[in-house]
Amino acid sequence: MAEIQPDYYKGRDGHDLFDRFEHGLLTPDEVVGFYKGNVIKYLTRFKKKNGLEDLKKARVYLTRLIDFEKVKEDEK
Numbered sequence: 875m876a877e878i879q880p881d882y883y884k885g886r887d888g889h890d891l892f893d894r895f896e897h898g899l900l901t902p903d904e905v906v907g908f909y910k911g912n913v914i915k916y917l918t919r920f921k922k923k924n925g926l927e928d929l930k931k932a933r934v935y936l937t938r939l940i941d942f943e944k945v946k947e948d949e950k
Contacts, residue, residue, distance in 0.1 A: 892938055902946065909939035 884890045889897075895905050916932035924931075 896942060902942075905942060906939065909935045909942065913939065 885894075895908065900908065912935040913932050916928040916935070920926075920928035920932070
């Protein structure tokens with residue numbers, strides 16, 4: 875997963891954009907929409923563009939969406 879989330883996306887505090895999105899940069903609905911949109915994007919283009927790399931990216935976004943939704947469920 876390192877090739878999909880390289881260290882240069884992390885700030886000095888060690889947090890990456892996903893962390894920032896989920897902790898206030900975006901609303902919860904915006905986070906979900908962002909993740910869903912990227913899953914759809916990478917799934918629909920993988921055969922014509924980057925193949926397996928795009929499937930791995932889709933998996934990253936889907937995993938983040940699942941984890942984000944789990945946290946919301948656990949907070950109820």
